Every structure is written in C-alpha cells, then in structure tokens.
Amino acid sequence: MSKKLRLAIIQMDVHVGNPESNFVSLERKLEEAVGVAHKPDVILFPEMWNTGYALSEIRQLSDPEGKRTKELLSGFSKRHSVYIVGGSIAELRGNEVFNTIYAFDRNGEQISDYSKMHLFRLMDEEKYLTAGDKHGNLTIDGEQAGMMICYDIRFPELARGLALGGVKLLFVPAQWPNPRLHHWRTLLMARAIENQMFVIACNRMGQSGDTTFFGHSMVVDPWGEIVAEAGEEETILHAEIDMALVDSVRAKIPIFEDRRPALYSKN
Numbered sequence: 001m002s003k004k005l006r007l008a009i010i011q012m013d014v015h016v017g018n019p020e021s022n023f024v025s026l027e028r029k030l031e032e033a034v035g036v037a038h039k040p041d042v043i044l045f046p047e048m049w050n051t052g053y054a055l056s057e058i059r060q061l062s063d064p065e066g067k068r069t070k071e072l073l074s075g076f077s078k079r080h081s082v083y084i085v086g087g088s089i090a091e092l093r094g095n096e097v098f099n100t101i102y103a104f105d106r107n108g109e110q111i112s113d114y115s116k117m118h119l120f121r122l123m124d125e126e127k128y129l130t131a132g133d134k135h136g137n138l139t140i141d142g143e144q145a146g147m148m149i150c151y152d153i154r155f156p157e158l159a160r161g162l163a164l165g166g167v168k169l170l171f172v173p174a175q176w177p178n179p180r181l182h183h184w185r186t187l188l189m190a191r192a193i194e195n196q197m198f199v200i201a202c203n204r205m206g207q208s209g210d211t212t213f214f215g216h217s218m219v220v221d222p223w224g225e226i227v228a229e230a231g232e233e234e235t236i237l238h239a240e241i242d243m244a245l246v247d248s249v250r251a252k253i254p255i256f257e258d259r260r261p262a263l264y265s266k267n
C-alpha cells in the first residue's frame with residue numbers, strides 16, 4: 001500500500017561555539033519549514049547544530065542532558081504536529097559529551113535517541129566525545145526508520161544491521177566538509193542501493209576557519225536514484241517519498257532472501 005511522507009531538510013550554516021545564535025537560527029528555519037502549502041511530515045537538520053565543532057570548549061557549550069534542545073523540539077513538533085529527527089547536538093551526559101540525535105513524534109513525545117557510534121579522528125572527535133553503543137530506531141507514521149550520523153555512513157555493517165531489523169528509511173545528519181563530496185554522494189547512494197531503503201541526509205553548509213561544508217543534502221530512493229539534492233547554499237529541501245517503493249524494490253531483487261551470512265566471515 002502506498003504511504004507517502006513529505007520531508008523538509010534544513011540545510012543550514014552553524015556558528016561554531018555559539019549555541020545562542022544557533023538556537024535562534026534553527027527556530028527561524030523550523031517556522032520556515034512548516035510555512036508551506038503542503039506541510040512536512042518529518043523535519044531533519046544537520047549534525048552538531050548547537051555548537052559546531054568547538055571541541056576544545058565542548059564541555060562548557062554542550063547542552064546538559066539535552067534539556068534545552070528537547071524543550072524546543074518537543075514544543076515545536078507538538079505545536080505543528082510534525083515528526084522531528086533533530087539533527088544532532090553536543091549533549092553533556094553526566095561527565096561525558098556525546099554527539100546525539102533526539103527524535104519526536106507529532107505529539108511532542110521523544111520517541112528515540114541515537115549517539116554517534118563512530119567518532120571521526122580527522123576532526124578530533126575521539127579526543128573530546130564519547131561514542132554511543134546502541135542503534136537508533138524509530139517509527140514514523142507506522143514506517144520503521146533508523147538514524148546514523150555523518151562518518152557512520154562509512155560503516156556498511158551498521159546500515160545493514162538496521163535494515164535487517166526492519167528499517168526502510170534512514171536519516172543521516174552530517175557536517176561533511178570538502179574535499180569529500182564524491183565520498184558523501186557515493187556512500188549515501190551505496191547505503192540506499194545495498195539496503196534497498198530510502199536515505200535522507202542533511203549536511204551543513206558554510207565555512208568554519210579553513211573548512212568549508214558543501215551542503216548537498218540529499219534524498220535517495222531504494223533504487224539508488226536521487227529524489228532531491230540541494231546545492232551549496234542555505235536552503236530547505238522539500239521532497240515527497242512513497243514508502244511502497246521499498247517493498248517493490250525488495251521484491252524485484254530479493255537480496256535479503258539471497259544473503260549467505262554464514263559464508264561472509266570465512267577466509
């Protein structure tokens with residue numbers, strides 16, 4: 001049966017080390033995302049949108065237990081009856097800082113959280129952040145979805161694990177910089193094709209120091225086709241997907257039936 005979902009992907013700049021400014025700009029963008037004729041069912045935004053990669057001062061800047069973030073996102077999702085996959089934030093949990101997504105349903109209830117499992121050494125994450133160790137699963141209007149963060153998409157095992165658990169729709173907030181646009185696009189398409197699922201990815205745009213973030217937020221369908229792709233500018237990317245495509249692609253090429261996992265770990 002056909003089940004359509006409308007998506008709004010907020011591709012935005014992030015002011016490094018300035019949560020106040022980032023909260024203000026996210027609130028403005030959220031209002032913009034719902035102020036359209038066909039309101040979205042789900043909104044996604046980028047990785048570490050509250051602080052950016054201000055890692056040397058991350059402990060002071062991060063949101064204790066995500067309280068402020070949860071208040072904003074829960075209130076907004078309830079007011080506008082929309083699902084939110086809340087990008088990710090620097091979250092202070094106890095004495096440790098995690099890179100965490102919170103997700104909310106249309107009633108403003110938190111329905112999931114996920115902390116980035118693979119920390120990206122090229123941006124020093126492992127020196128300042130603690131890695132998560134559990135999957136991020138949620139249900140959106142009855143459809144099983146999963147969450148991964150940025151560098152996580154280089155690990156096909158994680159996406160496959162989610163797909164084997166029933167996930168048909170994968171959300172990926174990111175801060176993925178130049179010069180790796182080719183990797184970003186290819187990996188997102190690969191995760192979609194090999195798992196025959198939708199991949200919804202939101203990348204940051206803008207510049208921090210010498211690092212430029214190229215945007216190119218994308219929606220990829222289970223056949224690997226790009227449904228929508230942003231350029232490098234600040235924008236809200238709107239797209240509509242039909243979840244029925246997942247079952248029809250999986251029926252056409254039944255990779256989940258043809259897998260031979262017992263052979264894969266042998267030399």
Ligand SMILES: NC(=O)CCC(=O)C(=O)O
Nearest residue numbers: 120150151175176177180
């Ligand atoms: N924030 C990140 O995880 C960046 C990952 C990245 O750039 C990559 O090439 O991988």
